[in-house]
Amino acid sequence: MAEQNTEAKLKNQLKREKVQLWNPPYTAADGQPGQRHMQELAERYAPLLCLSAPEVGAALESIRAQAVKRGKGNKTFRETNVATVELLLPRDSKKDPKTKDHLETRLDVLVQEVVDRIGEEYGLKYIKLILNGKTLCADQRLDEQGVKNHSKMMVLKVSDAELKQQLSEEEEKKKNQNESIQRTQKGFQILSERDGSEDPDTTPFLEIADQRGNPLKIPHTEKKALILAMGFHEKGRSLMKKKQFDNALCHLLQADQQFSKCGSALLGSVDNYAVLQLDIVWCYRALEALSCLDDGKSRLQRAEDCFLQCYGEQQQRLLMIKGNTGREEVLFLRLYLLQSLLSYLEGNDAQARHQLSKVESLYSRLCLDSEKMAQLMTLGFTEREARLGLRACQGDLQEAAVHISNQRQEREELQQRERQKRSRRMEVISTLTELGFSRRDAATALHHADGDVDKAYALLYLGFEREVSEAALRLTGGDVQSATQLLLDNQGVLSPELLSMSPPSTSSSSSSPSSEEPSTSSSSAADNELVNEVLEDISRHEEDYLDLTLDEESELIATMKTYLDRGPTHTV
Template sequence: HKLRQALRSRAIKLWEPPYTSPDSGSALDAASMQSLAESLSQNLRLCPSACAAALENLRQQTLDNAESLAHFRATQEATLKVRLPRGQNPQLLRIRCSLQSTGYQFKSLIVARAPQLSMAGVSLICNGRVLEDALSLGNQGVQHNNSLMLLVRATTDDVQNLRASADDADALREAETEAGLLAGEEDDGLGSAGGGSAALHVTNQRGEKINLPREHRKALYYAMILGEKGKAALRSNQHGRALVLLLAADEAFNRVDRSLLDRVDNHALLQLDTVWCYLCLGRLDELGDAWDRLGLAERALVKAYGEQLERVEAVKGTSAGGERIHLLRLHLLKAMCCFYSNRLEEAATEARLASAELDKLAVDDAGLSSLMGMGFSLLESRLALRHCANDTQAAINWIVARRERQRTQAAERKLQRRLGYLDDGETRVSAASCLRLTEMGYLESHAHEALVLTRNSIDAALTLLQDDQDRLQTLADQRYNSRLQLVLDTATSSGIASADAQRLSSKLYRLIGAKLEALSRRQQRDPTGNHSLKAQQLLIGCIDELLEDEQQQKQTSEASDASPSSAAASSSVPSSLASWTTTDSDEGEAATALAAKIRRVEQEKEAAEAASPDAAALREASQRQRKALDKLRDEVGDQDEEAYLDSDLQEERRQLDRLLAMLDN
C-alpha cells in the first residue's frame, strides 16, 4: 500500500520506459529500478532490497493484468487469482476459465494445479460470498481478474480430517433442514410441539419474545443457526469453517425484513465475527468487503444501542457494561483494517478508542475473586463488575437483581403456557399481570378469568376479584373441563391409547391445554385451516416426551434394585409397558408373558394408526423436531442468555498491543 501510494503521488508508471521495454515487457534499465528502490526505501523507511523486490513484483503484476485483460477481450476466458492459505504451495494460482463454468468445474481446475487439495475439502469465497458448486461463476458475481479466497478443510492425505469436517455444502443443507423443523415448532406462536419451553425464538433486549411473520421465520432461524455454528467454530479457532458458516448466515439474514433486524443486534455482531475471520486468515485482499461489513455493523449497533449506549441503559435499566465489548471489537477491527490499508493516522485514532473501551471493561481481579468466593459464577461476576464499574457491593446487588429478574421471566414464560389467549384467540393473557394478582393472594385460575373478562386490564380485574369470585370460579371450572376434554378428544383422534391419555391427562392439561384451546378456536373461525392437525402433532410430541421420561425414570429406579440380568431385560421394554413387571421367578414363563404383551401392544398401536393414518406421520415429524433441537444444542451448547457479552478479552488485548507496537514502529 505504501509503495502504490508513493508511485501514484510521483506519477511513476513501472510498465513504461525506463523501467519496462515496450517491446519485450522485460526490465529495460536495472539501474533506474535500483535508483527508484533506494529513493523510495529512504522515504518510506523500508529495506532497500525488500523495496526493490516489491517494485519488481508490482511491475510484473501490472504486465500480467494487461495481458490477461487482452486475452479476456479476445476469447472471453477470464483470469482468476486464487489465493491459497498460508503453508500451501503454491501460494497464488492464476487460472483461466469461462465465467460460464460452474463452481465445481473451477474447483477441478484448482485441484489439477494443486493436487494436494481435495475437491470435497475446499471452499471458494469471492466478494464475501461462498461459491456454490452447481451455479456458474458469472451467476455468482465472479468477474474477470477477481481474487478468490480458498479455504482448505482437508487435503488428499488428510483422510481423518476430511471425514470429520465433511462437505460444507452438507453442513449448510443440514442447517436449513434444522431451521425448517424448528420454525415449524413455533407456528402461529403456539410454542414447541412437545409442550415444553419454546425450542428456538428471538427476543429483544428486554428478553421478550418477538413474534415473527411466517414468511420470515425460517430465513431468520436458518441465519441464526448458521451464526451460532459459526461462533462455535470460531471459539475452537476453526477460522476457515467459521467463515463459510458466517457468510452463509449473512446471506440468509439478507432475506429477512430489514425492520426486524433493526430490533436485534445479531446481524451486526455477525459482521464483526466475519471480519475477525478475514484478519485471522490473513486475507488482506478482502479489505474492501471488510470495510463494507464494519460500516454495516457500526450503523446497526448505533440503531440497536444508541450513540452512547443510552438505548441499552434505558431498556435494561442498568449501565451498558457488557455491550461495550462490541464497541471495543468494532474499534479494534477498524484500527487493524486502517493499518493494513496504510491509513496510519486513522488506525492510531481507532486504536486509542479501542484502548479506552478496554480500560472501561477491565475487571478488578480482587473483586472477581471476592464474588466467586461468595459462590457466584465467573460469567455473572465478570458481567456484574463491568456493569458496576468494579464496585463489589453494587455488583452483588446487580447479580441478585439479575437472578430475580431471570426467575420472574422464567415464571412468566411457564405461566404463559398455561394462560393462553383471550377470547379473540390472538391476544395473549398477560402473564405479568396474572403474577401480580397471584402475589396479592388471589387464585391463579380466578386471576386468569378476570384478565380474560377485562382484556388484560389489571385494575378492572382486581375489582372483579374482589366483587365476583363465585362467577370467576364457575368460569374457571368450565375452562378446566373444556380444556381437559380437548386433550382427551385430540388424543383419541391422534390414535393415542386412551389409558395413556387418561393417566397423563393432568400433565397434558398443564402443558398444552391452553394451546389446544387456541387451536380449537382458530379451527372454528377457519374450518379450512389445518389447526386440528397441528393440535394432534402438538399432543403426540408432548405425550411421547412424557412417556420417554416415565420410562427413563422407571429404568433408573429398577436398575438400582434389580439384578444385572433383570435390569438388562427391563431396559428393552417399550414405554407403553412401563407399568408392567413380572412377578414370576421362572425366566421362561416371564419371557413368554413379555413377548405376548409386546405383541398385544403392537397390535393396539397398528389398529390405532390404521384408524388415524396421520398419527404415524405426525409422530415422526415431532421426533424429527426434537432430534434437530438436540443436535443443535449438542453442537452450539446451552449458554447463559448473556454469555455473548462475556469475555476475558485476552485475545483482544493481545491484538491491540501488537497493533500499537506496529504503529510505533
C-alpha cells in the first residue's frame, strides 16, 4: 500500500514537470535505465517525499520499467494486434507479491480461452474475470465486453480448490458458485411473483417496505428486479460475514446488475443501492484489489450521492423518518474510511488525512461501552438490539432501553397489520372461488386489481382467457379498466402485433428456464424448498445491515494511521 502511495505521488510530480522516464536520458536505446540521470532525479525528489534517495530511486525505476513495458506493449499491439492486460490475481496465487502480472492475448478471442490459460499458468481451477466491476461472460469475446490493450482484469476464485478436491462430483456441482447464483436467482424470482394472497403458514412471501417498515407500492417489473437485487445483496452480505469475499463479490455484482433495471426515482428513495456500492468496494479492499481504483472511486461517489438523496442534506429526512441518525452513522464511517484509503493510494495524503479525521470522530461516538451493552442484554435484549439502541441514543442507557422496547412494539403491530391484510386477501380469494373461479385466476385478478374485489370480479366475470387477460394487463401497465377495454375492442383476441408490444422480461438471462414467470399462486414443494433455501440468507431484522461491530474498521483505521504517520504532511 505504501509503495502504491509513493508511486502515485511521483507520477503526479513527473507529470507536472513533463518528465518522460521512458525516453532518453532516463532510458537508453537498449531499454536500460540511464543510471546517472535516474540517481539525480531520486536525490531531487527524496526531500519532497520525506523518504531516502534509495527508496525513491526504487520507486522511480518501477515506474520507468512499467512505462517501457507499456510502450513495448503499444508497439506490439499496433503491429500484431496482441494486447497486454494486467491481471489482479488472488493474493495466494501471485508468484511475486512485488511485481505485476501481465498476460498477452488477442482481443478477438473468447473469454473462456483466457480463463483456461490463466488457470493453467497459475494453478487456478475455478475462476471468473472481472472488468470494472462487471463479470465477463465466458462465451463472448474480450473486445465485445470492453477489454482493451492495458486493461486491468481482476481474477476471482470461484471457490476453494482444496475443498473441491474433497467433494464428490455431485456435491461439487451443488457447491459451485454458478449453481449458487442460479439457485438464488430462481428462488427470488419465485418470490417476486408472489402477491401475498397464499397461506402465510405454508407459502413464504416477500414485501418491499420503506424505512418505517410500511409496504411500498412499486411497478411490477421494477418490483421483480428489486427483489432479485435485494436477494443477491443479502446472499452476498451473508458470505461477507463468513469472510468468503470472492464468492460474496460475485453475488454483489449480480445485485448491482439487477439494481440497474430499477428507475432512478426508486433507487433514490431507498438506501439499499448505496449500501451495495459500499459492500462491493469493501470486498475489493478485503481481496486487496484496490488497483480497481476508478471503479472503486465511482462506486463510492454513487453511494455518497444516493445517501444524500435518500437521507437529505445533513440527514434531515432520515431524522424526520426515524427520529435519530445514530445507527446509519456506521455507513458514513465506512464510506469515509474507504475514501481515505483510495485517496492514500492515489498519493493524496492531505485528503486521506481529512477523511480519516472524520472517521475517527465517528468511531469515537460509535464505539460502545461494553458494560452498557452487558446491562441491556441482562434485560433480555439481544446483542444487536443493544448495539443499535445505544447508537441510536448516543450511548444513553435508559433511553436505549425505552427505544428498543418501543421498536419491538412497533414491529409487532406492523406484523399484526400485515397478517390481517393477508388474511383479508385470502378471504376475498375464497369468496371469488365460491363464485366458480379457480383459486389461481382469483389470486391473479386480485393482484392486478390492487386488492379491489369488485375490479377483480369484473375482470374474471368478462370471461376472457387468463393468458390473454394477463397479456392485456402487461400492455396497459396493470390498469384493469384499460385492459378490459382493450380486450373488448379486440373481441377478446390480441393480434401478434399487439402481443409483440409486451415489455421484455426483467430476467437477467432470457434464455434460461428461470426467466419464465411462475404463476402467482405457485406453491409446489420444489419451489418452496428453493425459496426457503434463499430465505435463510435474509436477516429477520430489517436493520441487520447497520449492525456493524466495527472490528474490521478499527483494524483498517490503525493501518491507515500507521501509513499516514510515517509519510510527509503535504502532498507533492
